[in-house]
Amino acid sequence: MDDQRTHIISALVLHKPGVLQRVAGLFTRRGFNIESITVGTSEQEEIARMTIIAKGDGKVLEQITKQLNKIIDVIKVRDLEPENTVKRELCLIKVHSPTEKIRAEVVQYVNIFRGRVIDVSPETLTIEMTGASDKIDALIDLVKGFGIKEIARTGPTAMSRGVKTI
């Protein structure tokens, strides 16, 4: 058995009600370890693209792929090669920043990480950060000290590099 690895599974599914439930339900029912699912419209109107991040060995991955393929509303499933995949996640972080000094510091970090401040109040700054999940983790770690009021993450979405499509 090979080692546990995080897999990026890209799936094309029919864009209709209940499909996300079919996919998510499958993970529960089969006892697969799912880390995140993102779903949204694709280049074709009637088709949605899902990105599923799941952990498991080769055997588990094979089952996940095959079971996903069995769902009638799932059109195509592919396990993306991590080295040939672009992967991005969106994260919103609301940081407690009651003083001028803290705000300056936070903005500095945000600039270094190429994030953006998208909302300000006397008490808080809200940061938008898009990037690799570990970069987002790093920024969260940095600003944690000031006090984080809220985090909302989308989970990664991904596609193959270059001309390759699924």
Add this chain to the structure above:
Amino acid sequence: MRGGEALLKSLENQGVDVVFGYPGGQLLPLYDMIYDSDLRHILVRHEQCAAHAADGYARASGKVGVCIATSGPGATNLVTGIATAYMDSSPIVAIAGQVPTGLIGNDAFQEVDTLGMTMPITKHNFQPITSKEIPEMVKSAFYIAGTGRPGPVVLDLPKDVQEQELDFENDVKINLPGYKPTRKGHPLQIKRAASLIGNAKKPVILAGGGVIISNSSEELLKLSELVGAPVTTSLLGKGSFPEDHDLSLGMLGMHGRLSANFAVDKCDCLIAVGCRFSDRTTGKISEFAKNAKIIHIDIDPAEIGKNVDVDIPIVGDAKIILSNLIRAISQNKMSSKSMEWVNRVKDFKQTCIPKMSFDNTPLKPQQVIKEIAEAVDDDTIVTTDVGQNQMWMAHYFTSRKPKTFLSSGGLGTMGFGFPAAIGAKVAMPESDVVAVAGDGGFLMVSQELATVKEYDIPVVICVLDNRYLGMVAQWQNLFYEKRLSHTHLGESPDFVKLAEAFGVAADRVERPGELREVLSSAINSGEPTLIDVTIDPDEILPMVPPGCGLTEIVGEYKTEPNNSEDVPYHEAAKERAGD
């Protein structure tokens, strides 16, 4: 045309001539339309039995079975039957009523999330929001249920949609871009399999329900004889291979025949066809066929590598693949070594011939099964319930033809046997149908006596009556220090009187030799009949404990006196099986 009429017309277009159903509030429009239609509707007395009957209909005929129930409790009662069909890959279309679209989500009277509830136990499900969608949905439902690996499909039909007007088109196109079952096996894999089988010295075939579903019994027999491979079956594969054939090993697994378990343990090549390697079939996975290269033929790619690691996977329809395999192997002559194997298998099979004649009272189940076997012919469809009755039938009853042994395998649903027999008889009116049940399982569905009486469906029910939940008690006896916690059923009811209260003929059998005649005349009477067979509650069938290898049997077998006197059955078999 209204939505409900479109549904009925679509069913008719699919060749449906009978449905098993139970009306209710949210189905009032549809039932009003059924009133005027030519569709044969059989009113069962519990929705669960509608699903089981549709399932029995499907298993006996190979066609898609149809059941109907109302929303809420009607739909929840269907669930057990749908899950049963799902586990055993039986094609049914279950139609459920639903509250009007405007009330969905309001916790309206008798509302339940049927789609959400049945998602994990169906191949697919649908809910039309407008009546226009109905024709395509019905066509898709039948196509999905009956093709590839068959399975149940649910159609959840809101009340207002049943009444909404539409322009009905007979010739609808279906669009299922995500559903393309593979039928032809990969040629290279078939070639590899052929060469592996050709070089095997000790091949064994494991046939599952897929052989029956794909109608490939003939090919199975041909392959087995061609390469000298003995055949064992899973519970659902029973009947796929004639069990009185020299090369038949009987059923494999926890409650299987020892000869089968030993042969699989010793074989060097296992050809598994249309089976899913259930834990009841394999025993401990790490011990399963540990000396063998495994070829797995299945139409569902997800079954390959799910439970057992295989050397050569072939995805596709068993009939096509077996034919190709036979063609590829035909050039290779059977080696003398495989004859040696065949002879060895025959030899240890001889050691294991179970004793079936007993003159004890209370009746021994072996004797009961023997008399059932003597009273029926090869075309008789037998259904079983779940529990000891099922395993005694699986073990001792000789099946010779596919689609004649119907049993709930995967879900192990008590109460399956009797309603499945109703469905089977409706599907195959020319065949005799005998349901074998335990007293526990039969009591779960005994209200269907009203159905067989009302519609004059002449099935014969043999209730193997030991006043115990026999299989659970067997496990308690073997693994829980004989602490029979709540498995004694007490002394009521009197099944003969119960049947008579429904107007169904009934008889009681207590002594050896009686059942054969009573059963024969019940079958010949052409009337539904219940036979209460009083059996010995102390008789158990030896088994492989859960988590053990297939050869680690507990309990004593009784063998024919000529075979290995004084040596326990499995010791002698083990010896003959050799290394």
